[in-house]
Amino acid sequence: MKSAGFSRKEHIKSPAEFKNLFKNGKKTSVFGAKLFYLPNALGFNRIGFPLPRGFGNAIERNRAKRFSRETYRNLKAHLNTGYDILFLVYPSSEKDSFSTRCVQFRTLCEKAGLIKE
Incomplete structure (x- = not known):
């Protein structure tokens, strides 16, 4: 049975790619998190x-x-x-939790139209 993890090719690594997404990417936000996204020419998400x-x-x-990676892996x-996606979270006065992160990421993806119908 294949793991539901994600490979190295699915990671955005270079500073130039991060800058490009921050500068040219579309963004959506909820309390405590932002999502930057741009279409890429690949057959998979990074x-x-x-x-x-x-x-x-x-x-x-x-x-x-760790919470962010696991949230992405599950969704x-x-x-x-x-x-290409950047999931940016901000520190808050509340305790950081996995369930909060899941709700944030799902809401952001729905707002951005990234969830399959």
């Missing part, structure tokens, strides 16, 4: 999980990225393909 400067300590940053089968 995603990055940037964090703003000053986002807590290393433990909080790693937890935030990626329901997304349209062919997009």
Whole structure:
């Protein structure tokens, strides 16, 4: 049985790609998170999980990225393909939780029209 993970080719890695998405990408937001997206010429989605400067300590940053990756992994089968996506989360006064992250990501994808019908 194949894993539902995502491979290295699905990660956005280069700073130039991040800058391009921030500059030219369409964006949508909810409280505590933003989604930047652009169509790509590939047959699959690529995603990055940037964090703003000053986002807590290393433990909080790693937890935030881990929650974001797992949220994407669970929802990626329901997304349209062919997009570069940045999922940006902001620190909040509330405790960071996986369920909150799932709701944020699903809402953002619905607003952006990235979820399959």
